Amino acid sequence: MLKRLGSMGLPLVVLVLIFAVGPYTVFNNPATLFEMMAFLALAQGINVLYGFTGYLPFGYVGFFGAGAYGASVVVLKLHFPILLAILAGGVIAVLISVILLPMLRLSGAYFAIGSLAAAEIVYNVVANPNLQSVTNGPYGINLAPVFNATLSYWLMLVLVLVAVTFVIWLRHSSFGFSLLALRDDPVSAGMAGVNIVRTRTLAWLASAFIAGLAGAIYAWHISVFYPGTMFDLNISIFAIVFTLFGGRATVWGPIIGTVVLYGLYNWIGFSTPQYFQLVYGLLIVGLVLFLPNGVMSLIGRRRKSRHAERKGAVMNV
Amino acid sequence: MDALLRAKGMNTGYDQLQILWDAALDVKAGERVVVLGSNGAGKTTLLKSLIGILPLWSGTIEFDGHSVDRLRTDGRVRRGMAYMSEVGIIADLSVEDNLRIGGYFSSRDALKSKMEAMFKEFPILRERRMEAAASLSGGQRKMLAAARALMGDPKLLMMDEPSAGLSPLLVTEILRLVKNLEGRNMAFLIAEQNIKFLEVATRVYVLDSGRIIFSGTVDELQTNDAIRRAYFGVDAV
Numbered sequence: 001m002l003k004r005l006g007s008m009g010l011p012l013v014v015l016v017l018i019f020a021v022g023p024y025t026v027f028n029n030p031a032t033l034f035e036m037m038a039f040l041a042l043a044q045g046i047n048v049l050y051g052f053t054g055y056l057p058f059g060y061v062g063f064f065g066a067g068a069y070g071a072s073v074v075v076l077k078l079h080f081p082i083l084l085a086i087l088a089g090g091v092i093a094v095l096i097s098v099i100l101l102p103m104l105r106l107s108g109a110y111f112a113i114g115s116l117a118a119a120e121i122v123y124n125v126v127a128n129p130n131l132q133s134v135t136n137g138p139y140g141i142n143l144a145p146v147f148n149a150t151l152s153y154w155l156m157l158v159l160v161l162v163a164v165t166f167v168i169w170l171r172h173s174s175f176g177f178s179l180l181a182l183r184d185d186p187v188s189a190g191m192a193g194v195n196i197v198r199t200r201t202l203a204w205l206a207s208a209f210i211a212g213l214a215g216a217i218y219a220w221h222i223s224v225f226y227p228g229t230m231f232d233l234n235i236s237i238f239a240i241v242f243t244l245f246g247g248r249a250t251v252w253g254p255i256i257g258t259v260v261l262y263g264l265y266n267w268i269g270f271s272t273p274q275y276f277q278l279v280y281g282l283l284i285v286g287l288v289l290f291l292p293n294g295v296m297s298l299i300g301r302r303r304k305s306r307h308a309e310r311k312g313a314v315m316n317v
Numbered sequence: 318m319d320a321l322l323r324a325k326g327m328n329t330g331y332d333q334l335q336i337l338w339d340a341a342l343d344v345k346a347g348e349r350v351v352v353l354g355s356n357g358a359g360k361t362t363l364l365k366s367l368i369g370i371l372p373l374w375s376g377t378i379e380f381d382g383h384s385v386d387r388l389r390t391d392g393r394v395r396r397g398m399a400y401m402s403e404v405g406i407i408a409d410l411s412v413e414d415n416l417r418i419g420g421y422f423s424s425r426d427a428l429k430s431k432m433e434a435m436f437k438e439f440p441i442l443r444e445r446r447m448e449a450a451a452s453l454s455g456g457q458r459k460m461l462a463a464a465r466a467l468m469g470d471p472k473l474l475m476m477d478e479p480s481a482g483l484s485p486l487l488v489t490e491i492l493r494l495v496k497n498l499e500g501r502n503m504a505f506l507i508a509e510q511n512i513k514f515l516e517v518a519t520r521v522y523v524l525d526s527g528r529i530i531f532s533g534t535v536d537e538l539q540t541n542d543a544i545r546r547a548y549f550g551v552d553a554v
Contacts, residue, residue, distance in 0.1 A: 187390075189418065190391045193394035193421050195389075
């Protein structure tokens with residue numbers, strides 16, 4: 001039992017070491033670490049949706065941007081305290097996900113494209129000059145009056161820890177198990193009594209909430225931004241690639257994917273930026289060809305072969 | 318005794334193609350009802366529409382005193398209906414995980430004891446518990462499908478051609494299982510074309526081209542000349 005709890009808590013300890021202890025010891029670059037945490041939260045949010053239900057949300061950035069703008073409007077126009085505004089950012093992302101619920105009737109590429117279109121709609125609403133009185137349209141937002149880089153850094157760490165804890169729970173709960181069954185075979189899951197619509201909906205809302213909170217905290221941290229900053233499609237693509245690289249539906253997958261690939265992105269991007277696209281492209285092609293289930297599948301394979309060896313040993317006795 | 322399952326005027330099919338024509342049947346608690354029909358008679362369509370995988374075009378289904386024809390599959394399963402078919406197995410999950418999903422509503426302790434009971438009933442599943450369901454043979458898949466359906470403690474187990482693709486030895490094994498479960502007060506609705514299943518039947522329906530053409534006991538079936546000629550050949554039963 002203790003061993004199991006230990007292995008479940010290990011990802012949280014590692015994350016605290018990297019992001020809480022790291023800046024004071026080995027890597028004193030809070031800006032890079034903050035961005036890494038933002039991507040980690042998004043990657044876990046995508047993990048909840050894509051990893052556990054199979055819906056690939058290319059337009060995931062829509063929730064991120066909605067959270068950022070939602071929190072900003074609440075703090076600037078309604079003068080709410082920033083922490084409450086951040087919570088409101090998450091809630092607004094959830095509200096948008098409720099409006100978009102009919103999209104769950106789509107699947108595969110249709111859903112991916114549909115989510116992309118939905119994010120584009122949210123972006124165009126936010127950037128609309130006619131809504132300047134609410135969102136400031138294309139002219140951006142300035143959160144300088146409430147800017148607090150330190151507190152926003154720690155709040156992002158809290159969000160990452162909460163998102164990872166949620167995924168740990170999914171991995172060990174019957175709800176998470178029903179999501180996996182649903183992802184692999186919805187008809188069969190329904191035949192076991194799993195409420196397909198409710199289960200999918202909850203995963204969709206939870207995933208949107210994580211992205212909304214991440215967007216709100218990110219907005220608070222950078223404090224000055226434009227619609228294009230918050231609705232940049234690359235945010236979705238990076239978070240998806242990080243999740244796929246590590247391995248979906250695992251706790252460690254998005255952590256490994258984000259730390260390795262975002263680390264590499266910063267390293268190559270600064271040292272030899274001319275090779276960045278090439279190296280990244282090769283990595284993604286290699287991933288699709290040789291590790292379609294991500295790095296974590298290597299560990300799964302090792303475990304399976306150990307199990308087979310043990311079984312063989314027992315049979316040989 | 319009131320019927321556990323009562324279906325009336327069932328019409329359904331795929332796209333524009335109607336398969337079931339005004340089908341009606343009932344199953345009482347603890348009964349073992351066999352729906353006999355040749356390939357393409359509409360047996361699978363009948364069971365799929367009863368469990369809710371295929372929507373009814375018209376007709377009604379009552380189960381345990383409640384109308385279920387507007388419920389989705391999961392709602393019908395929660396009321397106590399189960400559908401045993403290879404379709405019900407999730408190929409990528411392990412044998413143990415398939416059983417876990419079968420006992421989705423059970424508490425942790427109940428799940429453990431039910432799984433133990435299934436492993437006792439089907440020892441091969443214990444041996445292969447960590448392996449993917451996709452790696453099982455046809456017979457083992459049938460066993461897993463049966464075990465998975467039983468994990469939910471259903472009141473009615475609907476079996477879709479349990480003998481399809483099995484050797485005579487394994488068919489006997491399935492029949493033994495049905496007989497063994499007699500004490501559970503569970504009803505069976507078995508769609509089959511193998512007349513060996515009449516051994517365990519308390520009542521029989523004969524389905525032909527989507528229409529129920531006979532309903533009665535096994536004895537009545539055996540003395541019905543028209544059915545014997547049309548379905549079995551005169552001296553077959």
